[in-house]
Amino acid sequence: MLTDVGQVEIEKLDYHHYLPLFFDGLCEMTFPYEFFARQGIHDMLEHGGNKILPVLPQLIIPIKNALNLRNRQVICVTLKVLQHLVVSAEMVGKALVPYYRQILPVLNIFKNMNGE
Template identity: 70%
Template sequence: MVSGKEFRQSLHKPLPNSPPLPKECRLVPAFTIQAIQRGTCVIPPPKCNPFRVRPAKPSSFKSNYDRGEFPLGVSSSKEITWKVDLDKLDYHHYLPLLFEGLSETQEPYMFIAQQGIHDMLLHGGKKIFPCIPQLIIPIKNALNTKNNLIMRSTLKVLQHLVKSGDYIGEALVPYYRQILPVLNIFKERNVNCGDGIDYSQGKGENLADIINETLETLEEYGGEDAFINIKYLIPTYESCIMN
């Protein structure tokens, strides 16, 4: 009669006619031709994490600011001071550069880029509309970092951009396929704190809430084709106008 311990040990023994196991195992990547070679052990593929933060690429905003090419500075009261009149700025040059700074997380670059964008959008008027094609790639790159801080600030800038002039919301509709897919991942990812209190909701810093506010703003200012394009990319979105 075999005891339970002996039976469990026999399970780890190779079959009588099986080839001997290699003493040394060479690690090889999965899904390669090396994986079918003898004496190799396959390294498991990495797990897929759609929420993993991606490092932002170096932006030209930081290098341009360090060289002093921006006509602005930071005062002692931590406010932006413009050295020229905002109405005389070349929006085709400065606005896309500031949008590239949305991917920055270091200070003072992050603060200068965000505040500079809001100042230019506030006083830009008709100068903003021709710059829209140049702003899409910086917005896409900032959102694709999947950094909570960067995404929140970028979405707030996007809301301001849509409201800053006539027909800007409608002009953004063809670019939804570039800037909205990443929002579909985080749209329903609210903070689950159980019986606790999520203070970010009261402060307006909850990413899922900001995403919903941004989508509603895009639909409101994007014209009659906005909703169907948002719905195609984000199926869980419900219209704020039709309902």
């Protein structure tokens, strides 16, 4: 990851600042913005470990916003990010349960479409 002064190790980044910022980028549909958002999320989830769980509440609104766009590409990317998020650190899956009512309803619209 690059900053004004050069490279910084991902593990040393402020996860409370940068991870929600990248999750906000899930709504992006134009290159290169959507690419940077996905790559930033992927890199931070790969290296975040115990820094991820405390940030989880800040990620719910960006996830909900992305799903509410109802754009198939954005929804697919967001679901892949959710899959990665769940396996990125211990207890993240369990910690997501209270937020299901916020992030899952929009998926009901798509559940019966089957590639239409």
